[in-house]
Amino acid sequence: MTGTTGSPTGSVTTRDLTKSFGGVRAIDGASVAFHEGEINALIGPNGSGKTTFFNCVTGMIRPDSGTVTYQGRDVTGLPPHRIARSGIGRSFQLCRIFPRLTVLENMLVAVQPHGLLQRLRGSRNPADVGRARELLARVGIDHLEHAEARDISYGQQKLLELAGVLMGDPRTIMLDEPAGGVNPALVDRIADLVRELNAEGRTFIIVEHNMELVMGLSDHVVVFDRGRPIAQGAPAVVQDDPLVLEAYLGV
């Protein structure tokens, strides 16, 4: 399913986004448009600003200048929870879960509706728990719901993080190296999940170093180098771009 291909106002769009750390311009006037309804990939050499870009889009870092819009709405500089509420879920590069909460409790954190009374409601109500179990079953770790998250394996933690993000029901999901540090079988499983979820209408923006995965999975690829996009397009096109080869090989 391709969805609304090529509508640049649809998903995450940035204009002249800039962020410096001291003298280093981590993001240097990046203008990028991700495609709604597609699996977008963000690739580039180490230190090209991919994670900083992620953090600026999701509000973890405030950009120095430039704008971030999501579905036509300006979300620049909003706090992370507001951005999450607007429909962007994210995972972290080094998988982050709540170590001393159980797997099920980890899932229930993402249920934070509006209104004081709703927030004071029991978190273990049947509706929320049911949905959490469904998602845990979907990623394949429902049998671990009573285990503390710190006790499960790294691969299982990655799946838990993904399931937790899904619990918030985001329309757009940003994954920072979903295949980093997991075994090949699990990489396939995660790729299948991404495809299924995309087919259900969710947009993905994925930072990934595993080129085989990126080329096989994505519809649209953005290549970053030194804090700005140097190429965008279908995987096959980007792969042969001389600028991309130069950035990666350092010619």
Next chain:
Amino acid sequence: MPNGSSNVRTSRPTAVRAARTVALLALVALIVLFPSLAPDPFILSVGVVILSYAVLATSWNLVGGFTGYISLGHAAYSGLGGYATALLILRTGMDPWLALIAGGLIVAVIAVPVGIASLRVRGASFVIASIALVLIVQLVFQSWHTFTGGSNGLRVPRPFGTEVLRPEQHERFFYLHAVLLALALLTWWLIERSRLGAGLKAIREDEDKAQALGVPTFAYKLTALVVSAFFTALGGGLYALWFGYLDPIFQFSILIGSYMVLMSLLGGVRSLFGPLLGAVVVGYAVEVFKSQYGDTQLHLVATGVLLGLVVLFMPDGVIPALTSALNRRRGAASIREVSAEELANQREETAR
């Protein structure tokens, strides 16, 4: 096979729940019977002190246990609660019980700007900010003679008439503290089960991750702090009504705040009754040391040793350590017991 494991899962909580109910009833019975069991008024007054510690530690745990923000300056809220209660009675002639509640509300309001300022920083910086708060308040209450009585202290009018003798006073205040403790515990329990509680615990574990999942972390932390300050102030106010005298040096001491932290850590900050257990152990130990060795600083040394032992051997506190030991002996279903085969079967089932 999956059926078998799910049976284990459902039967375990019922046994645990039954054990919990029995323990809770025993606790309530012990508290109700304590005044009649106490051999003399002194022991009863020790009981009041321990319950007061329990109220303060449980109130502290509303912010410390949920959010992981360790405040060493919570004595600011208990002391302000005491002074607010006393000053309202003295200056406005308000009914003492009404003054107690009004004092709690005033301190809750004060906690809002304090929280907005201090909850911006994490870890050690927050600890230092909390210490700064209690020192500032101490200085103000020591210097402002005309309003607070300054370092001469402040006599708090007794809420019960002179016809109520000392032992009777102790008994009444023992039950009043017990009721306040019950309210604080109930509040902790209700928050623990709520979505708010889920968000707060997530903040404790990983604040940025919690916010990325949509938890309004700042508002949640502030809520926890204000509720905690309210109960801490009620605890301080009730103690002031019982003790009848306030001295800024003792009311706003870092030591009192440290006791709240130590008690909570000892019992376990992630469990409902952890701070209560810690208050009983530490409170009793402090009183014993004081009565045996007088006004020496020996009880501080003992408290320090105790804190060291807890951090070394039971970093999660006594209650979590015991529960997990018990679970291990019972052989609760661990991850390793689910074989790869079972996993594959389950997956096939869900796929079908």
